[in-house]
Amino acid sequence: MKAEARVKLSEWLVTLPSFVWLLVLFLVPTVLVFAITFKPATPYGGIGEGWTLDTLRTLGNPNYPAIVWRTVWLSIAATALCILLATPMGYYMARVSPSRRRLVLLLVILPFWTSFLVRIFAWKVLLHPEGMLKHALVSLGLISPETSLLYNAYAVLLVMVYTELPFAILPIYAASEKFDFRLIEAAKDLGASSFRAFRSVFLPGIRVGLLTAFLMVFIPSLGSYVIPDIVGGPTSEMIGNKIAQRTFVDRNLPHAAGLSALLTVAVLVPMVAITALRRKENPRSALIEEGV
């Protein structure tokens, strides 16, 4: 009994520092976002006294449904494209020689570690009206000189895929590496075509990796803010842009909190669903285990 109590005490001792830190600086602020939604704003950008439903009423703003819809479709499209590209990559990386695999892995991790803003900026330079790509496409006669490659929803989607692809590749690769490729041989021996074997044996086999990839790409996508801000225009704004606008331009914190509360709920739904789906399989983040 006494030894048991000592074990319990040492568990609390090593758990408390990180637990308390995250409780105070992560959980409490997240709950606060919901509370501040019901507070009035002060003219100086602060939070007023008392309670109000003002923010909830402004959420009925007719511009919002279009922005919410755009946020959702851009995130779904980015996630689908990332998984579509990452799956054959995971397959390839799991099958090649270890030295080639290490090289590909390093090449995938490098951009993942480079400055996020720099990577977005690289695309702004490339797609710029006076940039290289525009010149090349115009001189090949593929686009008219008036076409803008920047400041539209497709530019946002392209850069979202560019920055988020490593988050899909790493978990899918981690799952593919554990996959037993003899199962594919067996399927082929039994008469399945390569594609059939890939679809009916390989894809279910890397299910955990696909789910993690979905989570790692879809959820951060919903909160995109810098990408639409830099390569998007007024017609490609997402919820994140509105949150930033309310915070920095209008200085209306309760309003920003209301939008954040909405986004938090939108993010929690797929997160809880996926966590429930893979609970029995592999609770550890494949990305962290294999990637870095």
Added chain:
Amino acid sequence: MRPSRVPLIVTWSVIAFFYIPIAILVANSFNSSRFGGSWESTSLKWYIRLMDEPSIWHALTNTLVIAASATLISMVLGTSAAFALHRFAGSRLQKLHYSIIYTPLVLPEILMGLSMLLFFVALKVQLGLATIAIAHVTFCLSYVAMTVLARLQDFDFSIIEAAQDLGAGWWTTVWKVLLPMLAPGILAGGLLAFTLSIDDFVISFFVAGPGSTTLPIKIYSMIKYGAPPLINALSTILLAITFLCVIASQYLSDRGRRGAA
């Protein structure tokens, strides 16, 4: 049957897709033309102009001060968290502990940024370097914990038992056996935290105050309102530094893996 070539083609196309924009950016930093639509002449003029920007140096100092303090604190908190998660795995407290550590990893940064801004405003805390550093510890902690946890998975705990059988006390075991053996993992986690902290824009932007401009905040305002060629030059320097850091961290984690095997 011949294996399909699709995976090979997709893989190398994606890698080209990753590096082409970066390569063009680096090339343009040596181009004296403003937008790089055409090649005027090779020059270092943007690098020289960069040296005369005191605000960049000031932002860099802020970034390094924040990154160093956030890394140190998150290394301590993260290592202790990973140890708790591993040693007491399965207990109800650790399940809760795991969720609270895992969630910040997937939550969009903007939510963390705004929620912490509201928290500091509600408590009437003066925004500045300290609030940025506190915010950085909050997300770095999870990354350090996960990295160290991954190393603990293939850690041979019989060594700990051997040390204790030989008469080492709890403190001696931790200090002389556990920490030195986990050092590569802790360092890899610290390096990851440092890189993430240096690179963070969204969260820093929300909790920054007057005078606490960090390098990413400075780069952002240059992208929005400033001179593209200067950012090309600055980006090239940053890319060179990150590439070196990644190679160093790969080397450390490889050594850690081999050491544990």
